[in-house]
Structure formats: structure tokens, C-alpha cells
Amino acid sequence: MKQLILCGMLLFLLSSCKEKLDPATFTNTKWELTELPGLTLPASAKATLNFADSLKISGKSFCNGYGGQAEIADNKITVKNVFGTKMFCQETDAAERSYLHALNQVNSAKVTDNKLYLLDGDKTLLVFTKTN
Numbered sequence: 001m002k003q004l005i006l007c008g009m010l011l012f013l014l015s016s017c018k019e020k021l022d023p024a025t026f027t028n029t030k031w032e033l034t035e036l037p038g039l040t041l042p043a044s045a046k047a048t049l050n051f052a053d054s055l056k057i058s059g060k061s062f063c064n065g066y067g068g069q070a071e072i073a074d075n076k077i078t079v080k081n082v083f084g085t086k087m088f089c090q091e092t093d094a095a096e097r098s099y100l101h102a103l104n105q106v107n108s109a110k111v112t113d114n115k116l117y118l119l120d121g122d123k124t125l126l127v128f129t130k131t132n
Helices: 002-016 092-103
Strands: 029-035 050-051 058-063 064-071 074-086 108-112 115-120 123-130
Touching: 058 092, 064 092, 074 092, 074 108, 092 115, 092 123
Parallel strands: none
Antiparallel strands: 029 050, 029 123, 050 058, 058 064, 064 074, 108 115, 115 123
């Protein structure tokens, strides 16, 4: 029983040390995608993610422009109401679909050394480098 209590206390202490997501960290920032694990990024186009006031997002998903809304609650970040243009670009189509799918799976994030890691739990979905 003593070990269970100690384990519980240890988990509580470790979880309280987890970095808190602050909306100010994201507001009015611009990012360029540098890694989409499991996929080679197209050399002919870039993907970007811009956070404006109220965490409105916009950017380029290789071929198309997109927008939506990021929300931070309970130390989690989610992306909602993503919309975009519908041009078809054959050379970037697979990367674009993977990028938008990953963006919709995000539930956590961390910022380290001008890099933004968008995560699904502990799994890295997207890595960006700050551009402004």
C-alpha cells in the first residue's frame, strides 16, 4: 500500500512539472514545417502555420491556403474548423493530405529552441521552425 501511495505522489509531482501551454507563446507567430515524420517533404513547396490574435490559424498546406481556430484548454491544444482552398497539385497532394490530417489530430504542443512540436499525446506529428 505504501508503494502505491508513493507511486501516486511521484506521478502527481511529475505531471505538475509538465510545461503549461500559454496562448501568448503562439499569438502572432509564424512557423514553417520542417518535419512530418514518416514523409519526405516536397522540395517544390512549403507548409506554414501562422497564429494570429485569438489563436486564429492560417497558412499554406504546400499547394492550398487554409485557416481555422486553435484552442488551448486544460493544458491541451486542438485545431478546429479547418477550411482550405481546393486546388489540386499532383506533386504535393500526398504531403498536403498528410499535413492536414496531422493538424486535425493535434492535442498537445511544446516549444523548444524556436521549434514548435505539435503532438498527439507523446507522438510527434509535425515539427515547425519559427520564422518571425
